[in-house]
Amino acid sequence: MWSLVRKGRTTTMTCLLFTQSLLLTSNSLSLISKPSLSSLQPHHLPISNLSSAFFLNPIASSSISAFCSKPGRAESVPSMQSPESISYLTQREAAEIDETLMGPLGFSVDQLMELAGLSVAASIAEVYKSSEYSRVLAICGPGNNGGDGLVAARHLFHFGYKPVICYPKRTPKPLYSGLVTQLESLSVPFISVEDLPLDLSGEFDIIVDAMFGFSYHGSPRPPFDGLIQMLISSRNYDQTRHKSSVVVSVDIPSGWHVEGGDVGGEGIRPDMLVSLTAPKLCAKKFSGPHHFLGGRFVPPSIAEKYKLRLPSYPGTSMCVRIGKPQKIDVSALRENYISPEFLEEQVDSNPIDQFRKWFDEAVTAGLREPNAMALSTAGKNGKP
Numbered sequence: 001m002w003s004l005v006r007k008g009r010t011t012t013m014t015c016l017l018f019t020q021s022l023l024l025t026s027n028s029l030s031l032i033s034k035p036s037l038s039s040l041q042p043h044h045l046p047i048s049n050l051s052s053a054f055f056l057n058p059i060a061s062s063s064i065s066a067f068c069s070k071p072g073r074a075e076s077v078p079s080m081q082s083p084e085s086i087s088y089l090t091q092r093e094a095a096e097i098d099e100t101l102m103g104p105l106g107f108s109v110d111q112l113m114e115l116a117g118l119s120v121a122a123s124i125a126e127v128y129k130s131s132e133y134s135r136v137l138a139i140c141g142p143g144n145n146g147g148d149g150l151v152a153a154r155h156l157f158h159f160g161y162k163p164v165i166c167y168p169k170r171t172p173k174p175l176y177s178g179l180v181t182q183l184e185s186l187s188v189p190f191i192s193v194e195d196l197p198l199d200l201s202g203e204f205d206i207i208v209d210a211m212f213g214f215s216y217h218g219s220p221r222p223p224f225d226g227l228i229q230m231l232i233s234s235r236n237y238d239q240t241r242h243k244s245s246v247v248v249s250v251d252i253p254s255g256w257h258v259e260g261g262d263v264g265g266e267g268i269r270p271d272m273l274v275s276l277t278a279p280k281l282c283a284k285k286f287s288g289p290h291h292f293l294g295g296r297f298v299p300p301s302i303a304e305k306y307k308l309r310l311p312s313y314p315g316t317s318m319c320v321r322i323g324k325p326q327k328i329d330v331s332a333l334r335e336n337y338i339s340p341e342f343l344e345e346q347v348d349s350n351p352i353d354q355f356r357k358w359f360d361e362a363v364t365a366g367l368r369e370p371n372a373m374a375l376s377t378a379g380k381n382g383k384p
């Protein structure tokens with residue numbers, strides 16, 4: 001919403017934008033005599049109710065795009081199944097389901113891996129928008145969990161992220177070399193463990209932990225012991241930072257016991273866990289803000305055999321959230337923008353032309369629906 005407020009010789013323009021709606025308040029172009037918010041209220045919610053309302057400088061497109069890309073925004077995927085009511089698999093059950101899918105049920109490993117990796121990328125994109133979290137490091141292990149990471153990185157590339165791959169123990173099977181070739185053909189860089197920066201948060205917004213999945217056992221061997229330590233220490237180190245990289249674990253937080261979780265209490269603490277097929281028992285110990293389920297390929301026969309209670313996937317989505325998203329502090333979403341005074345002469349005399357300028361700015365700033373607006377008018381006395 002924009003309003004021009006006459007103030008002596010000058011006109012003060014206040015721009016209040018909420019949920020991408022533009023609101024012109026004026027008999028022609030929002031010229032009113034009293035710049036009080038209360039005078040606007042017959043047409044709008046009271047300011048205290050406008051949870052996503054911002055004062056902003058309408059000339060500054062960057063302000064508009066800042067509004068469009070609030071960090072950590074999620075939720076086009078619904079869900080909300082209580083974590084207590086869903087099924088968790090033992091390590092043996094997970095391996096058995098794997099064997100059944102790829103045996104009697106006729107799936108191939110690359111098929112399932114493709115769907116698993118796509119689910120991971122889709123879950124990430126639900127929560128961490130590429131406009132704010134573009135720099136991704138995928139750390140991939142030697143098994144299928146690592147393969148999921150390679151696939152996820154490829155999809156993230158196509159979603160607009162900038163992935164970098166650390167894949168220190170390559171598996172010389174055609175499936176894996178194919179995945180590497182696909183990434184290389186997209187010019188996705190590969191980085192060695194030695195070349196990784198000590199401060200991962202300085203270089204990456206998201207770290208995809210695709211080191212180990214449900215076949216992990218024992219203690220991590222090199223170089224993964226060091227990589228896991230890097231994730232842990234980078235997190236500790238970065239607690240003082242304004243923005244540290246987020247860790248997304250694929251299926252299992254690497255280094256955790258598949259059933260017991262982080263038994264020593266010193267393992268990685270991912271921000272997001274994407275369980276595949278069905279969560280494993282360790283996922284009960286996951287306390288991060290974003291738990292998703294992916295791998296939308298479980299046929300009813302498997303679900304029945306293992307008595308799986310899983311949240312249903314909404315629509316055509318490849319992922320579904322488990323549990324409620326963290327409560328959002330609505331007041332923390334609020335941002336104030338100082339609107340500079342400017343002369344009435346600066347406003348185009350033709351309100352349609354002026355509107356067109358502002359509209360073009362909204363389009364240029366990348367608003368999702370720049371044509372969404374509300375229009376209201378005021379009389380010559382400035383009253384609505």
Ligand SMILES: NC(=O)C1=CN([C@@H]2O[C@H](COP(=O)(O)OP(=O)(O)OC[C@H]3O[C@@H](n4cnc5c(N)ncnc54)[C@H](O)[C@@H]3O)[C@@H](O)[C@H]2O)[C@@H](O)CC1
Nearest residue numbers: 098112113142143144145212213214215217219220221251
């Ligand atoms: N339905 C399914 O079963 C599906 C499984 N997928 C993925 O496959 C994963 C399981 O894959 P895998 O069975 O290949 O196993 P993992 O990827 O869990 O890991 C196995 C590899 O890790 C190594 N390893 C195990 N313990 C280690 C340790 N302590 N230190 C160092 N290396 C160690 C093993 O030698 C082996 O190379 C799942 O977690 C999931 O991510 C998906 O790709 C597709 C669907």
Ligand SMILES: [K+]
Nearest residue numbers: 209212250252
């Ligand atoms: K993992």
